[in-house]
Amino acid sequence: MDIAAGVSEAGWRVYTVRPRRPSAAASTGWRQRAVYLHGGSYIHEITRFHWMLIANLARTTGTEISVPIYPLAPMGTASSVVPAATDLVKAILQVTGPKNTVLLGDSAGGGMALAVVVSLRDGGSVVPRDTVLITPWLDIALTDPAIARIAPRDPMLSVAGLHMAGVAYRGELEETDPRVSPVMADLNGLGRLTVFAGTRDILQPDALRLREGVAAGTSGTQLELHELAGGIHVYPLLPIPEGKAARRIIRATITRH
Numbered sequence: 001m002d003i004a005a006g007v008s009e010a011g012w013r014v015y016t017v018r019p020r021r022p023s024a025a026a027s028t029g030w031r032q033r034a035v036y037l038h039g040g041s042y043i044h045e046i047t048r049f050h051w052m053l054i055a056n057l058a059r060t061t062g063t064e065i066s067v068p069i070y071p072l073a074p075m076g077t078a079s080s081v082v083p084a085a086t087d088l089v090k091a092i093l094q095v096t097g098p099k100n101t102v103l104l105g106d107s108a109g110g111g112m113a114l115a116v117v118v119s120l121r122d123g124g125s126v127v128p129r130d131t132v133l134i135t136p137w138l139d140i141a142l143t144d145p146a147i148a149r150i151a152p153r154d155p156m157l158s159v160a161g162l163h164m165a166g167v168a169y170r171g172e173l174e175e176t177d178p179r180v181s182p183v184m185a186d187l188n189g190l191g192r193l194t195v196f197a198g199t200r201d202i203l204q205p206d207a208l209r210l211r212e213g214v215a216a217g218t219s220g221t222q223l224e225l226h227e228l229a230g231g232i233h234v235y236p237l238l239p240i241p242e243g244k245a246a247r248r249i250i251r252a253t254i255t256r257h
Helices: 048-061 078-096 108-122 146-153 159-170 204-215 241-255
Strands: 002-007 013-018 033-037 064-069 101-106 130-134 191-198 221-228
Touching: 013 048, 033 048, 033 078, 033 108, 048 064, 048 241, 064 078, 078 101, 078 108, 078 159, 101 108, 101 241, 108 130, 130 241, 146 159, 146 204, 191 204, 191 241, 204 221, 221 241
Parallel strands: 033 064, 033 101, 101 130, 130 191, 191 221
Antiparallel strands: 002 013, 013 064
């Protein structure tokens, strides 16, 4: 793999990952671009599991993937992070075009990814052809009553921990602000959304609410939900059979037109 380091207009480190030799199976070649927004409850840095997924996707799809290292809460809050992430994605869209651009994010990065698409739409910009949301955190306040029923079976996340992280990230914004709770935004005109959720993940109700919102008469948005019975948080990143199957779907999403 080739990895190049750069700096965004906001001063963020941005790494660009590309295969030295694109896969013969990659039909889109070097025109294909993607941006990956990592998870970590907005308070944790990118991990090796993120890098492993990014490298796998770049190698197997022939895609150049930009990975911004955004400032973590409480130093980085949504009122500045989301606009900066939006500007970064918008710049790539202007070069590559929406048909050859994919946005991905997991967990908190999934919430940020949807907030970016909403921001692009609201700013009159085009949106990426596809956005992939891996077990996304879409309601910063975790208001869905179903969360309490799932919490005892979730081996990775705690409601109390996410509440603390959410307060740090939203800063001065209201809990209902689309920059921190994009599931509450106008869901029209967001392009194609591919969402992964697991039934042992306290963020699963967010994905179901997003599906319900898109189904309730929106236009310009298509949603494909992959829900895994017994699936845990960010299972598509993990070295398990279910993760491998999810990664096949993500690769197919990146390379489709």
